Amino acid sequence: MAVIKKTPAEIEAMKEAGRISAKVLREAGRIVKPGISTLEIDQFVERMIRMEGGIPAFKGLYGFPGSICASVNDAVVHGIPSASVILQEGDIISIDTGATVDGWVGDNAWTYAVGTISPEKQRLLDVTEKCMWAGLDAARVGNRLGDIGAAVQSIAEAAGYGVVREYVGHGVGRVMHEDPNVPNYGRKHTGLKLDVGMVLAIEPMINMGTHRTKVMDDGWLVCTTDGMPSAHFEKMVAITEDGPVIITTEPDHKRPVG
Numbered sequence: 001m002a003v004i005k006k007t008p009a010e011i012e013a014m015k016e017a018g019r020i021s022a023k024v025l026r027e028a029g030r031i032v033k034p035g036i037s038t039l040e041i042d043q044f045v046e047r048m049i050r051m052e053g054g055i056p057a058f059k060g061l062y063g064f065p066g067s068i069c070a071s072v073n074d075a076v077v078h079g080i081p082s083a084s085v086i087l088q089e090g091d092i093i094s095i096d097t098g099a100t101v102d103g104w105v106g107d108n109a110w111t112y113a114v115g116t117i118s119p120e121k122q123r124l125l126d127v128t129e130k131c132m133w134a135g136l137d138a139a140r141v142g143n144r145l146g147d148i149g150a151a152v153q154s155i156a157e158a159a160g161y162g163v164v165r166e167y168v169g170h171g172v173g174r175v176m177h178e179d180p181n182v183p184n185y186g187r188k189h190t191g192l193k194l195d196v197g198m199v200l201a202i203e204p205m206i207n208m209g210t211h212r213t214k215v216m217d218d219g220w221l222v223c224t225t226d227g228m229p230s231a232h233f234e235k236m237v238a239i240t241e242d243g244p245v246i247i248t249t250e251p252d253h254k255r256p257v258g
């Protein structure tokens with residue numbers, strides 16, 4: 001599949017899917033607390049996406065049953081929301097939300113603290129968020145895909161963390177996963193040339209320990225092999241003449257409230 005570049009008008013149109021995806025992600029973070037189940041968060045997000053005029057983009061995608069992915073502690077990505085996964089004080093939870101509006105897909109993720117978390121977990125969140133912003137900032141004409149990966153990897157590994165290899169960012173448009181794949185590792189000045197009109201989801205998945213992951217028995221949930229925590233932050237960015245433009249954002253809220 002070739003990379004599908006978007007016109008300026010198409011990028012404008014994508015911003016509504018991005019806004020709703022970002023809003024529900026921020027609001028989901030506000031209800032994260034000890035005692036809530038990931039299914040309750042899922043139902044809250046699905047209602048809000050539909051109220052805003054969107055369609056949950058994950059529901060049914062490849063057969064996924066939820067409107068969010070909810071991945072707690074050593075879970076990296078793709079956790080199925082469940083009534084039996086109850087958040088506990090000190091957990092971290094990656095919530096991934098996506099909304100489709102007018103046929104355009106939005107996709108973003110944030111890792112939230114449940115109550116008070118350890119300084120070690122807080123550092124993992126801080127570094128992974130920093131990795132995401134560095135990756136987004138590298139989404140510029142003149143750079144290559146490897147510049148995004150190198151930006152993310154260098155920060156993560158300098159902090160002593162593992163960069164997940166098996167799951168990567170991606171192009172986004174009328175479908176969730178378009179070309180190109182956007183790895184969170186790589187070498188500067190290598191790979192596909194970035195060009196105006198590309199819209200990419202940049203989503204570092206960073207592990208406190210080993211970078212290695214395993215898929216659990218439900219066929220979805222991905223966990224670290226060493227049981228150490230993992231964090232995941234994601235935003236969509238459009239590459240424009242004027243630099244990176246964040247698509248998954250609310251005009252009134254520059255960043256989700258953690």
Ligand code: MG
Binds near residue numbers: 107108234
């Ligand atoms: Mg994604």
